[in-house]
Amino acid sequence: MPELPEVQTIVSDLAPLLMGARIIKVQVWDPLLVRFPGAEDFNRRLSGGIIRTMTRRGKYIVVGLDQGLTWLVHLRMTGRLLTKLEEDERHLRAQFTLDNGICLSYCDLRRFGDMWAFFPGEEEHLGGFRTLGPEPLSEEFSQDWLLQAFARRKAPVKALLLNQSIVAGLGNIYVDEALFVAGIHPGRQGHSLTEEECGKLAAAVKEVIQKAISSRGTTFRDYRSGLGTVGEYQQLLQVYGRKGEECTHCGTLLDCMRIGGRTSVYCPRCQKQK
DNA sequence: CCGTAGACCTGTGTGC
DNA sequence: TGCACACAGGTCTACG
Numbered sequence: 001m002p003e004l005p006e007v008q009t010i011v012s013d014l015a016p017l018l019m020g021a022r023i024i025k026v027q028v029w030d031p032l033l034v035r036f037p038g039a040e041d042f043n044r045r046l047s048g049g050i051i052r053t054m055t056r057r058g059k060y061i062v063v064g065l066d067q068g069l070t071w072l073v074h075l076r077m078t079g080r081l082l083t084k085l086e087e088d089e090r091h092l093r094a095q096f097t098l099d100n101g102i103c104l105s106y107c108d109l110r111r112f113g114d115m116w117a118f119f120p121g122e123e124e125h126l127g128g129f130r131t132l133g134p135e136p137l138s139e140e141f142s143q144d145w146l147l148q149a150f151a152r153r154k155a156p157v158k159a160l161l162l163n164q165s166i167v168a169g170l171g172n173i174y175v176d177e178a179l180f181v182a183g184i185h186p187g188r189q190g191h192s193l194t195e196e197e198c199g200k201l202a203a204a205v206k207e208v209i210q211k212a213i214s215s216r217g218t219t220f221r222d223y224r225s226g227l228g229t230v231g232e233y234q235q236l237l238q239v240y241g242r243k244g245e246e247c248t249h250c251g252t253l254l255d256c257m258r259i260g261g262r263t264s265v266y267c268p269r270c271q272k273q274k
Numbered sequence: 275c276c277g278t279a280g281a282c283c284t285g286t287g288t289g290c
Numbered sequence: 291t292g293c294a295c296a297c298a299g300g301t302c303t304a305c306g
Contacts, residue, residue: 001298001299001300002299002300003299003300006299059299059300059301074300074301075299075300076299076300076301077298077299077300077301078298078299110298110300112300112301114301127301127302128301128302162300162301164300164301171299171300172298172299172300173299174299217299218299219299220298220299221298221299222298222299223299240299262300263297263298
């Protein structure tokens with residue numbers, strides 16, 4: 001569910017509330033949730049720990065505790081970290097009770113979400129976290145970066161932008177929005193993009209992500225911030241979820257195609273296949 | 275290594 | 291109303 005802007009909003013909301021708090025109780029009810037170490041060790045490692053830092057990397061939430069312990073959280077499609085529960089919450093999977101009166105609840109309809117508690121040297125257990133590409137708002141993510149990442153790649157540019165080792169944090173919404181802003185068809189093969197197009201695309205990704213963070217993310221269905229609020233970027237979406245509606249630039253009806261198993265909405269006139 | 279389909283899970287919306 | 295099927299802000303894995 002959440003992409004970079006949504007995860008950033010959650011972290012920005014929760015960090016001031018959790019900083020310096022001690023975890024006094026860990027309860028995990030869903031056996032699918034903890035990826036590393038085992039359920040018992042996970043509880044033991046986090047229990048009694050004091051939260052020192054809370055940051056974001058790609059779509060991961062990174063919580064730093066003492067002795068080099070890191071608590072890593074990925075919300076996947078429908079995960080939520082909340083300080084207040086809805087009255088009829090049916091998908092509570094775990095709770096973390098803090099010594100400052102806050103109880104952090106983890107809810108997840110589809111149960112795809114993952115958590116890890118690891119020390120330095122245990123990185124081999126972290127899956128995709130180890131191979132994340134640059135942050136889209138970093139200097140490293142640029143025209144030149146895309147040019148080399150797309151070289152000799154035959155996959156559609158849409159699939160390459162969803163690849164977290166090329167750029168970290170983009171998902172289906174913001175890739176479609178960025179490709180529209182850059183005027184590039186989602187089905188174009190990576191290697192076919194010119195230097196100029198890579199420059200436009202890098203700039204479009206930065207613009208879309210920056211605006212989405214300012215808008216506290218997009219709530220299309222499930223997403224809620226750490227405080228339970230919805231985002232506002234859905235009002236600014238130009239293509240995602242708008243198949244069959246008019247393009248905001250030229251009025252042509254937006255079309256859609258399936259790429260890498262994901263729906264891609266685009267304007268057939270503003271984003272030519274060439 | 276690269277690229278794509280299927281799997282993981284639960285729920286909602288749509289069409290017959 | 292009931293049922294089947296497609297689809298959902300994400301990755302992994304298996305296979306050609």
